[in-house]
Amino acid sequence: MARHPVIRSLPLAVALAWVCACPVPAQAALMENLTTSSIAMALGNAVTADPPGVDAIHFNPAGLARIKEDREYHSAFGASIRTHASFKQGPDFDIGGWTEDPLNNTSTGPVRQGMYVPGYGKPGWRLPGVIIPNLGFVWHKEGSPFTFATGTYMAQAMSVDRTKDPNDPGRFDGRQIQIQRLVYASPSVGYQYSDTLRFGVSVPIAHAAFVVNTDMRMPNELLGVFGKLQQGWCPESGGNILDTFGFGLCGGGKEGMVSPFKKAANMQLQLTAPFDPTLNLGVLWEPKPWFAIGAVYQGGAKTRYSGTYAFQVDPMLRNFVKGLNSGLLGPIAGAVLGFPSSIPELQHGNMTATIPFPTHVQVGIKFKPIRYVQFNVDASYATWGEWDALTFEFDQSIKLLEVARLYGIPDSTKLKIPRGYKSLLNFGYGIQLFPTDKLTLRFGLEPRKSSIPNDKIDLIAPLPDTKLWGLGASYRFASGTEVSLTASYLAGKFNTPANGSCNMNCYNFNNIIYNPYAGMDVAGDIKVRYVGFNFSKKF
Template identity: 75%
Template sequence: MQPLRRLVLAAAVAAACAPAAHAALTENLTTNVTAMALGNAVTADPPGIGSVHFNPAGLARLEGDSETIHNWAASIRTSASFRQPAGFDVGGWTDDPLNGKSTGPVRQIMYVPGYGMPGWRLPGVAVPGLGMAWNKKGSPWTFATDSYMSQAMSVDRTTDVNDPGQYQGRQIQIQRLVYLSPSVGYKYSDTLRFGAAVPIAHAAFVVDTNMRFPNELLGVFGKLQQGWCPENGGNIIDTFGFGVCGGGKDGMVSPFKKAANMRLEMTAPVDPTLNLGVLWEPKPWFALGAVYQGGSKTHYTGNYQFSADPMLRNFVRGLNSSLLGPIAGAVLGFPSSIPAVQHGNMSATIPFPYHVQVGIKLRPVQMVQLNVDASYANWNEWNALTFQFDQSIKLLEVARLYGIPDSSKLTIPRGYKSLVNLGYGLQLYPHERVTLRFGYEPRKTSIPSDKVDLIAPLPNTKLLSAGFNLKLSKTMDLSVTGSYMTGKFSTPANTDCNMNCNTFLNVIYNPYAGLDVNADIHVRYFGFELTKRF
C-alpha cells in the first residue's frame, strides 16, 4: 500500500472510533511513562517491559536482557463550592452554614506497605519502580517482572479544619501497588506473539471523614426540640415523658451539626490477578493487539474508629434518663448509650474490576505512527460497598430509625457503571535517535451524574499528554512524559443521592442535602523512564 493510502486509512480509523462512548475512573493514570504519553493507546505497540501490564505479548518482542528504572510524580487538585437554591429547607431549617463556602487546600498522602499512613502532607506524590526482562538469544521465550501503580486516588483535606469538604473525605487513599509481576512472552512466529503476567499487588483503602446528617426527619425533630425544650435543657414534664430535652444544650439536634468522625483503614497485602495478551503484526506498518487484565474480589482487613460528637451522645443519654424514653428507644432500636470513641477490626470485599483493551497501530509513513485503543472496565461491580465490623456500632444503631437493620455493617451506595473508553496516541520520528509522543484520552466517567460525590470527584475528563524518547546510546534510552487531566461537574440540589438529596429517610449518605454543588478536578503528571539493554 502506498504511503498516502496508509495515511488515509489511519485517518479513517480514527474518525470511525471518535463518536463512541468512553469510561474511566482511576485506571492507567500512573502506570507507565510511555503509555501515558500516548493516551494509554499502546495495546498494539506495547511499551517494552511495561508490556507486563498493557499487553504481555509485547515482551516477546524484546531481545536479550534489559532493565528499566522509572519514576513518576503526580499532583491532584480538586475543589468544590456549595450554594443554597431558592426555597432551601431541611425540615424547617433554612440556613446551612456551608452556603457560599468553598473547599480549601488539597494535598496528597501515600500508604507505605508494611508501615501504614505516615504524617506527611505532600503537594504531590512520587513513586519509583523497577522492571527487568530476560531473553536468551534465539529463544522464543522472554521472562519479565515489573513494579508499578495500577490504581491510585489520593486526597487530603486536613490542612483546614473548617474545610466544607471534610464531610465527604478529610483523607481518601485508594491505591493498588504492584510490587511483583512474574510474566512471560512467547514468540509463536514472526507476526504472532502471546503473553501472560501475574501482577501481585498490595492494595490499600483508607477513608477518614467527618459526618453530618441533614435530612427532613432530623430537621423536624430539631425544630420540635427548639419549641419544647427550655434554654437550660430540661423540664419536669419532659423528665416524665420521653426525655427529648435531657441532653441539655449539647444534645439539641441540628441537621447541620457535625455528628461524628469515621476512619476506615484496610489493606490487602497480597492480591494477585492475571493478564493475558496477544499481538499480531502482519506488516511493519500495521498491528493489532488485545489484552485481558483480570479482576479480583479483593478481601481487605483492617481497623475502624468512630468518634461521636456530643450531639448524639447527649441526646441518647437524655432519652434514657427519662421515664418513657427507654421504652421509646427500645422500640426504635436505639442504643442505651453512645461511647465517645468506638474502635475495632473490620473487613470488606471490594472488587478490583477486570479490564479489556484492544488496539490498532498504523504507521502509514516512516515518520508517523497512529495508535487507537478501546477499553472496557467492569466498574458496575461497584454498585455498593459493604464494610463488616467486629461489633455493633452504636452510632449505626441510631440509624435503625432510617431503615438500617444491621448496625455491624455499613453499606455505602455507589451505583457505578461500565462503558467503553478510547485513547489516541501519535508518534513522530524526526530523527533516528528521537521519538516525539502525543496522547489524547477523553475519559467519560463510569460514575453517573446522579452518583458523583467528593469521595470520588471524577467527572468526565480530558487527558492530554506529550513526551519524547531519546536514544542515549545503542543500549540505553530515556523516555520523559508530562500530562494534564481536567474535568468538572455541576450537581443541582436533590439530584444526587450519593451527595445532596434532601429526603425524609435518606441518611447514608447525603451531607450536602439540598445544596447545589459545583466541583472540579485537575491532575498533573510527570514521569521519566531509563531503559538499559545488556
C-alpha cells in the first residue's frame, strides 16, 4: 500500500511549517479539552500523534484507522471546580462621592457545580462535583481500509454555583454559570491510505447550553451623584414640596433613594442550541514505529442559541424612575436622558444569541526513543478572539436597559457584553512509560496561558493562566479488555487592581456594562480536580 514519497512527506511538511511559523512559546486556553478524554488528560492533552481509541473522534479522527477490530468504550469522569475571590477598595476609592463599599474586605464563599440536562433544563441541584459518563463504538471489517465510529462526550464545560450563601459578594458577577457542549452523536470514519499515512473525518453533533443567573449592581459615578443629591435634598420622611415642582428626586420615597452599591436587579438567561454540528479533519503520519506526526482541524460554528430571559428589578431603580416622573420637571429630564417612564418589577420573554464555538487546530508529534519510554508534544490554537463581544437579542425593549441609554446603549432590545478574548497558541507535554507489555503509565503537563487577557478577566469566566498536571495508568488484559484510570489537577491565580479589568472593576463613567466591583482590587484563583475512568473491550 506504499504511495509516492512526496505524498507521504506532506503531513511532515505541514507540521514543520506550523512549528516554524509559531516560534514564540505562548499558550492559550479556556475550556477546550478539559472534559473530553480521561487518557488525554493524563498526557496534558498531547495526543494528536497518538490518539487514544475512540477519543480519536475528537483529537484526530485519522487515528481511528489504527483500530482493526469492533470495540466498545465506556468512560466516566468526576470533576469539581473551586473558585475564590476577595475584594478590597483601591487607592482613593470614590464612586460619585461614595467612599465606603459594603463589599470592602469581603470574600466569596462556597462554590458548587450544576449541570444542564438536555430536554429538561437546569435542575436546582447544588453538587460538590459532577460525574459525566461517555460512550463510544468502533467498527472495522477485516481487510477494509475503513474504520467507522461514533461516540458521546462533553466537548466543553464550565459550571459555577454561588447560591449556597445568599449574601456571597460573587453573586453580582455570576450566581450561577453553566456553559456546556455535549456531543451526543459523532459519525466518524478513519481511512488507511498507506502503511504509514491515515486520514479521518468526524461530524460531532452537539447540544449546547448557556445559562447565566446573576444579581446586578451598578457602582457608577452618575448613580453616586444622584444618590448624594438625594441625601442632601430629600428629608428622611420622603416628602419635599419644592421637589414636586422640580425633578422629583424624592418622589420614590425611601426605597427610591439611589446608591451605587445597592442591588439593582437579577438577570436570568437560559439559552440552548439542540442541534449544532461541526467538522473534524485529521491526518496521521507514522513513517517509523518510534515516530509519528498528527494534525487535526476542529471546525468552529456560529452557534445560534434561543431561549428565555427574566429581569427582576429591585425597588431602587423602579421607585427612582417613578419618582422622577412625578415631578414637574422630572419627565423632561427623563426624556432628555432617555429614561423609561416606568420599569416593571418583572420583565421576561424569549431571546436569541449567536455565540461562536471556536475553531481549534492542533498538531503533535510522538517520539519513542526506546522501547519503554514515549514522549508526546502538541501545539494547539483556538480562535477565542471571536469572543470579542457577545450580543443577546430580546423580543421587546428591556426597560432596565433603557436606563443605560445615557451610556451609549441606543438599542434596549439588545444587550452587548464586551469580552475582548484573544486567540493564542497552547502547548501540551506527555510521557508514557511501558514497564510491561500490558501496563502503561502516563504523566502530563499543560501550561494554559489564558485567552482571557488580564484586563478582561471577571468572575463569570475566572480563568487566568493555569497549569494542568495529569497522571494515569492503563492495563490491558489478555482478552483485549483495557482499563484506564486518570487523575489531574488544574490551578491558577489572578490579581486585578482597581480599574484593571473593564469586564469587572473599572470605574470610568461609561463602564456601566458591566463592572460590579468598580474601584475594587480583586484577587482570586481557580482549582479543578478531575478523576477519570475508561473501560474498553471487543464486541
